[in-house]
Amino acid sequence: MDYAENILGTIGNTPMVKMNKLVEDLPCLVLAKYETFNPGNSVKDRMALQMVEDAEADGRLKPGGTIIEGTSGNTGMGLALAAIVKGYKCIFVLSDKQSKEKMDILRAVGAEVVVCPTDVEPTDPRSYYSVSKRLAEETPNSWYVNQYDNPSNCKAHFLSTGPEIWEQTDGKVTHFVVGVGTGGTISGVGSYLKMKNPNVKVWGIDTYGSVFKKYHETGIFDENEIYSYITEGIGEDILPANVNFDVIDGFTKVTDKDAAVYTQKLAKEEGMFLGNSAGAAIKGVLQLKEHFKPEDVVVVLFHDHGSRYVGKMFNDDWMRERGFIEDEITLAADLIKEHSDKPLVTVKTEELVSHAIERMKKYKISQIPVKDITGFVGSVDETDLFRRYVEDKNISDLPIKDVMGAPFPIVNKNTKIEDLSKLINKDNNAVLVELDNGKHHIITKHDIISAL
Numbered sequence: 001m002d003y004a005e006n007i008l009g010t011i012g013n014t015p016m017v018k019m020n021k022l023v024e025d026l027p028c029l030v031l032a033k034y035e036t037f038n039p040g041n042s043v044k045d046r047m048a049l050q051m052v053e054d055a056e057a058d059g060r061l062k063p064g065g066t067i068i069e070g071t072s073g074n075t076g077m078g079l080a081l082a083a084i085v086k087g088y089k090c091i092f093v094l095s096d097k098q099s100k101e102k103m104d105i106l107r108a109v110g111a112e113v114v115v116c117p118t119d120v121e122p123t124d125p126r127s128y129y130s131v132s133k134r135l136a137e138e139t140p141n142s143w144y145v146n147q148y149d150n151p152s153n154c155k156a157h158f159l160s161t162g163p164e165i166w167e168q169t170d171g172k173v174t175h176f177v178v179g180v181g182t183g184g185t186i187s188g189v190g191s192y193l194k195m196k197n198p199n200v201k202v203w204g205i206d207t208y209g210s211v212f213k214k215y216h217e218t219g220i221f222d223e224n225e226i227y228s229y230i231t232e233g234i235g236e237d238i239l240p241a242n243v244n245f246d247v248i249d250g251f252t253k254v255t256d257k258d259a260a261v262y263t264q265k266l267a268k269e270e271g272m273f274l275g276n277s278a279g280a281a282i283k284g285v286l287q288l289k290e291h292f293k294p295e296d297v298v299v300v301l302f303h304d305h306g307s308r309y310v311g312k313m314f315n316d317d318w319m320r321e322r323g324f325i326e327d328e329i330t331l332a333a334d335l336i337k338e339h340s341d342k343p344l345v346t347v348k349t350e351e352l353v354s355h356a357i358e359r360m361k362k363y364k365i366s367q368i369p370v371k372d373i374t375g376f377v378g379s380v381d382e383t384d385l386f387r388r389y390v391e392d393k394n395i396s397d398l399p400i401k402d403v404m405g406a407p408f409p410i411v412n413k414n415t416k417i418e419d420l421s422k423l424i425n426k427d428n429n430a431v432l433v434e435l436d437n438g439k440h441h442i443i444t445k446h447d448i449i450s451a452l
Ligand SMILES: Cc1ncc(COP(=O)(O)O)c(C=O)c1O
Pocket: 044, 072, 074, 075, 179, 180, 181, 182, 183, 184, 185, 186, 232, 233, 234, 275, 276, 277, 278, 303, 304
């Protein structure tokens, strides 16, 4: 029989998978070290178990103790699995930018989760660094893991991930590329591979908003480099002890948008349903193209699984809201897609100006088409009404037909945006689109500007 004694026995020995479509433009072999095969679905299981075992060995973690850590989720999962098997409690502190799925997953494996604000200084008492430290001081028989500075983090990758990559590539690996957060993965794997072959090049993937790249290139910790960003798992506003800058040959920064878009591409073009830092990592590999020769063997490590990002990078509405997906807008129909199910607000020629104003307020709109039994015969516009009101305060009791302007031009739904824009000018702020069912919809100057 072939079985593990418990779930911890399944950590490590993850597969190596050749990348295909996404790296077609690169001259070399690109292999993915596919860490979602770990039981907690991330590479972090390796270092979590190592940190627990080392803390048990030297008495920092005692029987029945509470494990406390600031974690973006994956380390928490690894620690929680170790805690379940070995009989510890867990309290995890997360920043509020982490996905809800990550928090729910940690609760699912029995951990207590404390959420802290992202946009505060690391030294702020509300920051997740400070809160984790304080909880560790206040909780009896607790052990504060501190994955950032805990040497067992790096050691785990030196002892397992690094040797696996060396053996799986038969010692032919020439480049190792990976996202950098605590630095444990890059430093542990990087130092093992360089020990075996000093010519192996080690590249870190950084984000915009993080200090690593500039610090590596200049030795300057530049606070101006720090701002909030969306990419999860990589980049820091501190220099963790686990980032060994000496084994890193260079960093490349990947934008939030590229990281998110490439997270989707990995799933759709390679069948690799992975986390956001994997998207950043593969885009980083593509950015490094000029460093690779045909005979090179590039290993990129993918940290975690896509399921933790279904509400974010795999949700097109979330992507669209951040401008990460740009729908092609070429026709009038594309502009009204979002609100085509809503009825068109109109006013009749015999209604009073006050009715039109009420409707503008209620629906937060600035112009309304005017109808009579023959169809659209005019329009009223907020600016125009305001100008008239200044001249004559009694205007609100006048019938619309006395104040209305020319009707809005009517176009069909296949009218090109360029042609539609030509109809919008200083005298005319909107056009009407005739739909297949004979109904009409409005496109305003504002709709066109927002879409562009
Ligand atoms: C999804 C994800 N990617 C990348 C990293 C960075 O790995 P490391 O902390 O080993 O630098 C982490 C670590 O938290 C992570 O959770």
